[in-house]
Amino acid sequence: MAKKLIQKFIKRQDGATAVEFAFIAPPFFMLLFAIVETAMVFFVSANLENGVHEASRLVRTGQLQFSGGGIAEFRQVVCDNAPLLASCDSDILIDVRKFQDFTNVNFTDPIVNGNLQNNFNFTPGGQGEVILVRVFYVWDVNAPFIGTFLSNMNGGKRLLSSAIAFRNEPF
Numbered sequence: 001m002a003k004k005l006i007q008k009f010i011k012r013q014d015g016a017t018a019v020e021f022a023f024i025a026p027p028f029f030m031l032l033f034a035i036v037e038t039a040m041v042f043f044v045s046a047n048l049e050n051g052v053h054e055a056s057r058l059v060r061t062g063q064l065q066f067s068g069g070g071i072a073e074f075r076q077v078v079c080d081n082a083p084l085l086a087s088c089d090s091d092i093l094i095d096v097r098k099f100q101d102f103t104n105v106n107f108t109d110p111i112v113n114g115n116l117q118n119n120f121n122f123t124p125g126g127q128g129e130v131i132l133v134r135v136f137y138v139w140d141v142n143a144p145f146i147g148t149f150l151s152n153m154n155g156g157k158r159l160l161s162s163a164i165a166f167r168n169e170p171f
Contacts, residue, residue: 030145037143037150044084044139045160051082052135052162059096059124059131062171071096071122078135085137093118093136098125105132105165114154127171134163 055077058064064073071094079088093116099105110117116138125131137160141147147156 030143033143034146037141037146041139041141041150041158041160044137045162047082047084048078048135048137048160049162051078051080051085052133052164054078054081055135056131056133056164056166059133059168060166061169062127065124065126066171074122074124088137091138093120093138094122095120095132095134095136096122096124097132098123099130099132102130102165102167105130107132107134107163110136110161111153111159114152116153116159125168127168129168130165131168132163132165134161136161 055074058067058074058077064070067073069076074096075089075092075094078092078094079085082088085092093110095107095110097107108117108119110120116136120134138153139158139160141151141156141158143150151158153159
């Protein structure tokens with residue numbers, strides 16, 4: 001009798017799907033969240049590149065220097081051309097520096113020991129000067145588990161950056 005009950009129990013398949021799903025669901029959803037988070041980082045990064053390219057054109061042609069708008073106008077152009085940046089005004093950091101020539105262009109990593117160093121300048125320079133434009137955006141990594149691999153700052157954040165170097169045109 002006991003042998004028949006054991007055989008009958010082994011043959012039953014009623015809850016097998018639910019148990020299998022319970023085993024497969026956590027890794028599946030972690031992988032799904034990781035894919036979505038990584039894709040969002042790439043989309044936002046490409047969007048930031050576009051905004052920086054458009055705003056840097058104002059510096060390169062001298063329009064920003066003549067308009068007198070300064071960093072506020074530069075920030076607005078970046079934000080207008082990068083619609084995927086959620087809180088563009090508060091999370092965007094701008095560093096514009098001038099150099100004598102391209103061989104002297106140097107810059108430091110803005111992240112030291114996982115913390116952001118806020119030592120940025122805004123010097124768009126004059127005609128014929130070499131300019132380095134760097135724009136940074138702090139992205140909150142939300143996906144579980146992947147955040148440890150995707151973040152490069154303390155607190156589960158990733159610093160996205162875009163940089164462009166050029167020589168200002170004659171005004």
